[in-house]
Amino acid sequence: xxxxxxxxxxxxxxxxxxxxxxxxxxxxxxxxxxxxxxxxxxxxxxxxxxxxxxxxxxxxxxxxxxxxxxxxxxxxxxxxxxxxxxxxxxxxxxxxxxxxxxxxxxxxxxxxxxxxxxxxxxxxxxxxxxxxxxxxxxxxxxxxxxxxxxxxxxxxxxxxxxxxxxxxxxxxxxxxxxxxxxxxxxxxxxxxxxxxxxxxxxxxxxxxxxxxxxxxxxxxxxxxxxxxxxxxxxxxxxxxxxxxxxxxxxxxxxxxxxxxxxxxxxxxxxxxxxxxxxxxxxxxxxxxxxxxxxxxxxxxxxxxxxxxx
Amino acid sequence: xxxxxxxxxxxxxxxxxxxxxxxxxxxxxxxxxxxxxxxxxxxxxxxxxxxxxxxxxxxxxxxxxxxxxxxxxxxxxxxxxxxxxxxxxxxxxxxxxxxxxxxxxxxxxxxxxxxxxxxxxxxxxxxxxxxxxxxxxxxxxxxxxxxxxxxxxxxxxxxxxxxxxxxxxxxxxxxxxxxxxxxxxxxxxxxxxxxxxxxxxxxxxxxxxxxxxxxxxxxxxxxxxxxxxxxxxxxxxxxxxxxxxxxxxxxxxxxxxxxxxxxxxxxxxxxxxxxxxx
Numbered sequence: 182x183x184x185x186x187x188x189x190x191x192x193x194x195x196x197x198x199x200x201x202x203x204x205x206x207x208x209x210x211x212x213x214x215x216x217x218x219x220x221x222x223x224x225x226x227x228x229x230x231x232x233x234x235x236x237x238x239x240x241x242x243x244x245x246x247x248x249x250x251x252x253x254x255x256x257x258x259x260x261x262x263x264x265x266x267x268x269x270x271x272x273x274x275x276x277x278x279x280x281x282x283x284x285x286x287x288x289x290x291x292x293x294x295x296x297x298x299x300x301x302x303x304x305x306x307x308x309x310x311x312x313x314x315x316x317x318x319x320x321x322x323x324x325x326x327x328x329x330x331x332x333x334x335x336x337x338x339x340x341x342x343x344x345x346x347x348x349x350x351x352x353x354x355x356x357x358x359x360x361x362x363x364x365x366x367x368x369x370x371x372x373x374x375x376x377x378x379x380x381x382x383x384x385x386x387x388x389x390x391x392x393x394x395x396x397x398x399x400x401x402x403x404x405x406x407x408x409x410x411x412x413x414x415x416x417x418x419x420x421x422x423x424x425x426x427x428x429x430x431x432x433x434x435x436x437x438x439x440x441x442x443x444x445x446x447x448x449x450x451x452x453x454x455x456x457x458x459x460x461x462x463x464x465x466x467x468x469x470x471x472x473x474x475x476x477x478x479x480x481x482x483x484x485x486x487x488x489x490x
Numbered sequence: 491x492x493x494x495x496x497x498x499x500x501x502x503x504x505x506x507x508x509x510x511x512x513x514x515x516x517x518x519x520x521x522x523x524x525x526x527x528x529x530x531x532x533x534x535x536x537x538x539x540x541x542x543x544x545x546x547x548x549x550x551x552x553x554x555x556x557x558x559x560x561x562x563x564x565x566x567x568x569x570x571x572x573x574x575x576x577x578x579x580x581x582x583x584x585x586x587x588x589x590x591x592x593x594x595x596x597x598x599x600x601x602x603x604x605x606x607x608x609x610x611x612x613x614x615x616x617x618x619x620x621x622x623x624x625x626x627x628x629x630x631x632x633x634x635x636x637x638x639x640x641x642x643x644x645x646x647x648x649x650x651x652x653x654x655x656x657x658x659x660x661x662x663x664x665x666x667x668x669x670x671x672x673x674x675x676x677x678x679x680x681x682x683x684x685x686x687x688x689x690x691x692x693x694x695x696x697x698x699x700x701x702x703x704x705x706x707x708x709x710x711x712x713x714x715x716x717x718x719x720x721x722x723x724x725x726x727x728x729x730x731x732x733x734x735x736x737x738x739x740x741x742x743x744x745x746x747x748x749x750x751x752x753x754x755x756x757x758x759x760x761x762x763x764x765x766x767x768x
Contacts, residue, residue, distance in 0.1 A: 209591045216588035217599055220581040220644055227637035228606040231617025238620050248623075291513060294506040298499075308510070310752075315517055317698040318744040321721050322737035326520035329527055329537040329734075336523065336538060367516065399502065420608070428610025431704060435725055445612055452709065457620060464613045475608075 239461035248457050256462035265447070266463075270470070273443040276358075276433070277426040280365040284422050285415065287366070288373025292414070293407065296381040297389070309378070316371045324364045324432055331355040331363070356438030364436045369425050373418035380414030381407065416482035420475050427471050521741070528734035536729060547735040560720060560736060567717035568743075570631055570639070571701040577636075578643040578696030583689055585644075586651025587681075590660075607645035611705025614641050619709040630712035638706040643699050647692045654688030687755040694751035698744055 242251040260266050291312065299305045315323060330336050331354040338350040353359055384407065392402045430446035444467055451460040527534075531542025551560050589596060606614075618634050629635070658681075666680045682689070704718040711719055717740060724733055 210593045213588040213591045213593035214595070217585045217593075217596075220585040220648065221599055221602070223577075223581065223637070223640050223644060224602055224606050227618060228609070228614060228641040229602065231614065231621045232609070234621045234624065235613065235617045248620075287513065290506065290509060294510050298503045298506050311514060312517070314745075314748060315521070317694070317702075317748055318521075318741050319702040319718060319721070319737070321702075321704060321718055321725065322524070322741060323521060325725055325733060325737065326524040329523055330520050332537055334537055339538065367520075370513075399500075424608045424610070428612065428705075430612055431722065435722075445610060448616075449612060449708075452616060457616075460616060461620070464610075464616060467610070468613065471610075 235461045235464055238458055239465045241458045241461075243456060243458045246455070256459045257466075259459060260462055260466060269442055269444045269447050272441060273427055273445075276361065276365065276443065277423050279362055280369065280426050281419060281422050283362070283366050284370045284373040285419065287370050288377050288418055289411070289415070291370075291374050292377040292381050292411075293403070295378055296384075297386075297407075312371060312374055320368055321431070321435075323367060324435060327360060327364055327367070327436070328355065331360055356436070356440060358437065358441055360436040361433050361441060364432050365426055365429075368432065369422050372421035372425065376417035376421070377411055377414035380411045384410045412482045413484045416478050416484050419478055423474055423478075424471055427467070427474075524734040525738045525741070527731055528738040530731040530734070534731060536731065536733075547731040548739070550730070550732050551735050551739070559715065560717075563715045563717045563720040564739075566631055566714060567701055570636065570716060571697045573632070573636060574639050574643055574700035575693045575696035577640060578647045579689060579693050582644055582647030582651055582692055583685070585648055586655055589648075589652065590655060603645040603648050606641045607649075609641075611638075611642065611703075612708065614638055615706045615709035622710075628712065629710050631707070631710075631714055631716055634710040635707050635712065635716065638710040639700045639703050642703065642706055643696045646695050646699060650688065650692050650695060654685055654691070658684065687758050690751050690755050690758075694747065697747055701740075701744065701747075 238248060239256055240252045240254070242249040242253055242255070295305055295308055299308060328335070332338070333350045333352065333355065335355065337354060338347070341347045341351065342349075388406055388410075389402055392406050397405065427443075428445055430443060430449045433441055433443045434446050434449075444463065448460045448463045448467075451457075451463070526540070527537070528547055529543050529545070530540060530547060531544045532546040534541035585599075589600075615638050618638050619629060622629050622634050627633070662680055662684060663676055666676045671679070702718055703716075704722060707716055707719060708722075715723070721733075721736055721740070724736065
């Protein structure tokens with residue numbers, strides 16, 4: 182089932198490569214519109230419209246029980262005045278950067294192993310599936326499965342004490358930033374593996390041989406041939422991981438035991454307190470910042486050009 | 491074809507293989523531990539040692555009312571996932587076919603789908619909840635919740651269709667037309683059967699992504715919880731192995747769905763390979 186791994190190829194084939202059909206005729210275009218219309222209607226109703234509503238509500242006023250249509254800038258002013266905002270963004274960005282770095286190293290090496298070391302196609306598909314299957318199981322369950330591992334009397338502490346390395350249980354393992362990062366890496370590494378696997382799979386193996394024949398060592402082949410040619414996969418994986426971490430609230434709440442917060446977990450508290458307009462303003466700012474981060478990545482790596490290659 | 495030179499692998503192969511093994515252990519180890527712990531004896535706690543072996547916590551799932559409405563939320567989640575899978579297959583397969591031609595608005599449609607995919611789920615849920623509120627509609631898992639999940643599964647389905655269609659050989663369709671097939675016959679008897687394994691893949695993703703969805707559903711499910719919401723509520727107030735038992739059950743369901751989907755894809759591919767050699 183090489184479905185997911187073909188996604189990037191699919192983008193190239195489906196959208197970015199020149200369409201195979203000759204001059205676009207009107208009946209063909211109309212057929213396409215009919216075909217794409219149902220999906221578009223659902224996305225416009227349940228994504229496009231709600232996002233415009235969030236934007237509108239971010240300018241609304243509110244009282245204890247309800248939102249009051251208005252056009253005020255107080256929600257934004259409050260956001261920019263508060264020191265908490267900066268702390269929350271610092272926390273979210275810290276998590277995003279650490280998780281990005283760890284998943285990048287893991288993802289690159291796993292993809293490299295699968296593409297360049299595993300020679301039989303059957304093994305490649307099998308091992309790829311082994312990496313993919315957890316993605317199709319519950320995220321919360323995968324998250325809480327760290328609790329018996331990292332807890333005060335958990336397996337890790339028992340093992341350390343049993344081996345005589347520590348005499349007291351390590352307290353920082355569970356309900357801490359450490360636990361949050363472990364859970365993120367556990368949940369999101371796949372999003373780095375798949376796109377990098379994809380771009381590596383399209384590298385012509387004879388390029389590596391040529392580099393080796395020309396006298397490059399293993400490390401230089403990776404650094405100067407494989408790495409540059411995997412750029413688009415790295416960029417796509419980075420976009421996935423960074424948007425997932427920046428947009429998360431459930432992992433940070435559960436795994437930090439409420440001790441750390443992120444922008445979105447704070448937003449979730451505001452929603453719980455029925456303070457919709459400030460929550461909406463916070464969402465708008467967050468979307469702008471994440472969009473800028475994504476745009477920054479796309480500026481560094483022209484994914485479309487790389488895909489059309 | 492490389493079988494013979496298997497002995498001459500560089501040392502880096504073994505280093506990478508060990509690294510990969512560790513990663514797989516990291517991926518599956520904790521999950522396996524909670525399945526073992528879900529068989530904890532009645533007096534047992536949230537971690538090792540096992541205090542006897544029993545099905546106590548699985549019984550607790552269905553009998554205890556204080557853990558919440560596990561059974562009801564399970565039924566709702568399965569129903570919702572089936573609904574999402576059907577709609578995702580219908581809409582994204584057809585939409586995928588549209589992208590094989592160039593049409594005005596295709597770039598907009600593509601970017602709308604991508605934006606819908608990477609937008610933080612809680613924001614989508616917030617937007618839908620606010621929209622329903624402003625329109626004076628009540629939220630429920632089968633209206634707002636269903637719509638919220640589709641904003642996540644439809645783009646996924648579309649991307650899978652791009653991948654499947656990217657490898658699709660159009661000369662089969664041209665041959666069908668040359669042989670006098672109508673447009674409908676071409677679609678029904680040539681295109682869709684060829685695409686069937688990919689369509690099963692779309693259904694698999696639609697079902698499992700919906701079945702496990704949390705962020706988009708949290709604010710849009712209304713008064714009746716889906717299973718992930720129920721589990722999330724449990725993580726804050728249940729401190730017994732019941733939590734692991736529910737995890738074991740829900741993972742078994744996911745695995746069953748994955749196995750059914752993958753084996754039917756494999757069966758189709760095998761039948762094809764056989765009919766080619768005959």
